[in-house]
Amino acid sequence: MTNASEPVVATANMERQHDRPESRPAFLAHHFSSPAQQLGAAKLGMWIFIATEILMFGGLFCAYSVLRGTDPEIFNVAHHFLSKPLGAANTIVLLFSSLTAALAVRSSQLGQRNATSAYLIATLSCACVFLVIKYLEYSHKIHLGLLPGHCFGHPWFSAATHDGHGVGTCLRVDMDAAPMMPEWVRAVDETGKIRLLPPRANMFFGLYFMMTGLHGLHVLVGIGILSWVLVKNRAGAFSKAYYTPVDLGALYWHLVDLVWIYLFPLLYLVGKPE
């Protein structure tokens, strides 16, 4: 217990780095007292952000689980319209990009500038491959008219045929008209078979597009972040003592991978097999 007369504010006599400007590294922000404190704060901030992202995507997973609970039939049929090979390829691509991201952090920790750049480029390439595969999948669905909500089976998309009912305009402009729900839609699945999609299958595709769309948006942002990290790395901003942005960029990328790890089986792999 301290003496009652000791002041709470001690005149500083401590050897802290900010006392001596010349010992203070350039990357150390003014309000931190040591690089370790800065790195610790940055990583903690990133992990809290990751927690918020898990909760945000989690809401969509909850919506998914609710729909699966009330309408499992939709899932059993609709998942045939998703390409398992493309989905699996995307999974492998993302997993590999996570590996290269982790290796990029490692080489940055070791001060290996060129290796870090190489690994970052590999990660970015994988990200682009992912988006290309996604584009292929999306364009196939658009072609078939397998779209969310009102756009489902829309007459604009000739490959889908439907038994009678029109579905109105794609985007809602007419507030008073009740949306017509396609009852059964004949469409061609990934293996070339013609299948009947049950009513309300548009909900599955609504969820599919929202979940993979939000994920794709995060991939895009990740490409931006990692590109920026790459640029700064090539400019020599990072070293053994300071690799925080590489670390944080890689953490974000791992989060993107994590979400896909759950998206892939839940969207592509579940439902009754043939």
Added chain:
Amino acid sequence: MEVVDIGVSSVNPGHADAEAGGNYLTARRGLRSWLLTLDHKRIGLMYLAMIVLAFFVGGVFALLIRIELFSRGRTIVDAETYHRFFTLHGSIMIFLFIIPSIPAALGNFFLPIMIGAKDVAFPKLNLTSYYVYLAGAAIVVGSVIIGAVDTGWTFYTPYSVQSSGAVVPMTLGVFVLGFSSILTGLNFMVTVHTMRAPGLTWTRLPLFVWGMYATALIQVLATPVLAITLLLLAAERVLGIGIFDPKLGGDPILFQHFFWFYSHPAVYIMIVPGMAVVSELIATFTRRAIFGYFAVAMSSIGLAVLGFLVWGHHMFAAGMSEFGTMLFSALTFLVAIPSGVKVFNWIATIYKGSVVWASPMLYAMGFIYLFTIGGLTGLFLGALSTDIHLTDTYFVVAHFHYVMMGGTVMGFLGGLLYWWPKITGKMHDEKVAKVGFVFVFLGFNVTFLPQFVMGSRGMMRRYYDYRPEFQIFHRVSTVGSWILAVGLLVTAYVLLDAVWRGRRAPRNPWGSAGFEWMTESPPCVSNFRNTPVITRGPYDYHLASPEELATGWEEVSADEDAGK
């Protein structure tokens, strides 16, 4: 106070506000130095300006609502416009005023000072979150101009999907505001974890900091779910994905689950900071350590965690399963416990303390009294059987106004008056502030007490017109709103007047042992001239030295007599 400056490093050009002399207000001048500041104190003040503006705008809508309800039938507007009034009152008050209020204004200003840090962990993120808030506010205002929403601030489906108001822009604005909230919470959590001064252990943290931490915890965990809820609502409206539409196989009550999973913890984002301020006020104005410090600190965390378990109590009459309603009702009783812990500990602190009845203390007492009423009436609403009768009546309206306004706003005003000398370096007129309090307290009770009565007698909320037997209650309530408005304007006057014509305030005008009073008023840019080393708790009046507790009024009076 010694003016020996340890010197902030000039090697780092990033924080160009840093200077050896002056205080944070005078260090750099000009609009750009404010708009591009990285100083948490200036950011806190910019938030304060917007928050007060939002309070004013929301308050104007409140007055319009009460004028419309003064008489049956049409008084000033038609029903459509009335629906827009209460939607805007709710949305602006909740998303633009009360959720940011204490954390973004007072928390931003005082959290780093109270832990002896120079700034928050991520100053640039702090400024970013301010601009995100501004962007969200602009989008909300824009949506009002395009076509004001009339769904109520809760945006329940299916009406929000069908309504002709600008629902998507409004929800987009709220979505953006949510990110401001998340970033602020993230910043605060990291700051408390990593930037405490030497000697400041978790058990010596001021209760205001515990409150800010608990609030940040809720902000970070709950707000993302609001984000996804609003995205789903927008998708439902634009694309018709059907997740909330029974005709398409969806479930409108699912929207309510999503919405209230955020919005119930959100009410704890609103109240925990108010309680945090009250703990500080009571400790200072009874000149004692808070009774049961650790229990009060843990109760903040307890509210944060338990607040996530009870969201279904907003949906008892919505069509949830009966088993679900029973479960949520039981859990709701649990969440009353931490609030009770705080109230009892505050009262135990006041008992046999040396109470000083300064205006902040009056607000603290007002808080305890009004929050207790609000909290107890929450139990009526949490009990399933009584809620069936009281839900969606004015009883609910009165309950949440008692806790949010009688609670948080009292805490906010008390905190402003308490810390105004530290923020501005000027002392406000205590006498006028107390007059303001009387009007606020009186006006508040006259406005909302009748609403309990008419709610229990069947007056439904959000109704434009009502039966004759409720007219007297509505009239009394409206008159109360005018008294309340007077009180709030008087308080605003007191605070503004202090800035221009107030007496210079000493370092520690209230004689508090809190850490923020150990630095000058207003603080220097780096908060403390020398990094503090903490060797006691913030309420340890028996350990604090006489120099620390000295108010400094004698020097100020001497200076004034000498004509300085």
Added chain:
Amino acid sequence: MTIESIAQQGTEEADEAISSAGSYWIVFASLVSLTVLTVWVSYADFGQANIVIAVFIASIKALLVALFFMHLRHGNQFHSLAFVSAFLFLALFMLLTHDDLRTRGEMDPFYGGTVTPRSGQAAPGGEPESAATADMVPVAKVVP
């Protein structure tokens, strides 16, 4: 406690441990194997267990990524707490929402009382069959 040691308390983080490149490749190989496994299992019919197995395998993959690629195994407990808490609160949300949906009942006008639509069995809670429902006009029975 000297002032210097107080200064060191609580704010410093240990030097980051650096994993070997080989360990990352091993983790990657495991992740790919698990992906192959989960795709292979999806072609077999285990009924309801399919989704359980899929989520289980996905969780193992997620754990590998979190522990090794995201360095959770290096020991900062708060990071792990943040990560796990997010899942816990998500689980809480899904659990209670599902609980509501699962136990929701509808009036069975033929026999009275509330039944869960799926099973046709009595829904928990609520009024038992009483004189109030005895006069109800029977319509087509609710098909589970």
